[in-house]
Amino acid sequence: MSVEKLYESENFLVVNKPFDMYINSDDENEKNTVTCHIASPDSHMSSSAYPLHFVQRLDYSTSGVLCIAKTKGAAARAGRLFEKRETRKYYLAVVRGHVNCEVADIEFDVGVDPLTAHSSHKMMAKVSSASECTESRRAHTRMLVLETGLYDGDPVTVVLLKPITGRRHQLRVHCSAIGHTILGDYTYSNRLDNSPHRMFLHATR
Structure with missing residues (x-):
């Protein structure tokens, strides 16, 4: 299963996370992660050259829309929106x-x-x-x-x-x-x- 790009801008990347995949992992041998898939040369995502800042979390077993910030500033701004509950998740x-x-x-x-x-x-x-x-x-x-x-x-x-x-x-x-x-x-x-x-x-x- 691959990570599908849904949207990309200068500051954000939105992907469709498959089920049964980690977002990231401290285990360097664990390759079944969103981070590893995006970093792959086959992903064709420009954000693979930047550190990824996950604005939200999805469980290993949950699939769907995942928002990722490309910069710390963008992550902080998005994080404040989530914290203030000014975002809508379904x-x-x-x-x-x-x-x-x-x-x-x-x-x-x-x-x-x-x-x-x-x-x-x-x-x-x-x-x-x-x-x-x-x-x-x-x-x-x-x-x-x-x-x-x-x-x-x-x-x-x-x-x-x-x-x-x-x-x-x-x-x-x-x-x-x-x-x-x-x-x-x-x-x-x-x-x-x-x-x-x-x-x-x-x-x-």
Whole structure:
């Protein structure tokens, strides 16, 4: 899989990140990264000659639009927009089950699962006062139902997700918390959903 260029200007590069690819890595032997693909002579991207400043992050399993700044100044300006929530991000997802509403606001706090605090740093939603997650912070996701159907005979729903806040794994945690885990999300399905070839979460904008 290759990294597709969607837009390029003097200050920014916007690419389509494939699923199951890291953004970057401290391991010099890891070549399956956006950074390595852009630096490749075959990429034909002028930004391969400049240091890359990732304005946003996408999980390894998530595909879609990724904004990269070519300079520290551009990165700082874009970062301020994200920090002030003056940007709009949208994701398409396929979730397990049929969601029985048209629009939903999911507002569970998101924190660290204490059982994984020293390993994978899996997150969890604080669905009640008895929830044991640590370092929880306010989190808000808006969900719009687009279509219902079947995947391999099982009910699924196509949804548009808008993260109002930006917590780690927020969309995946929130979908799981309402009983509609994202299709192919091995981590937040308690390692049960391992048959699809990918996790069905894509950053569209």
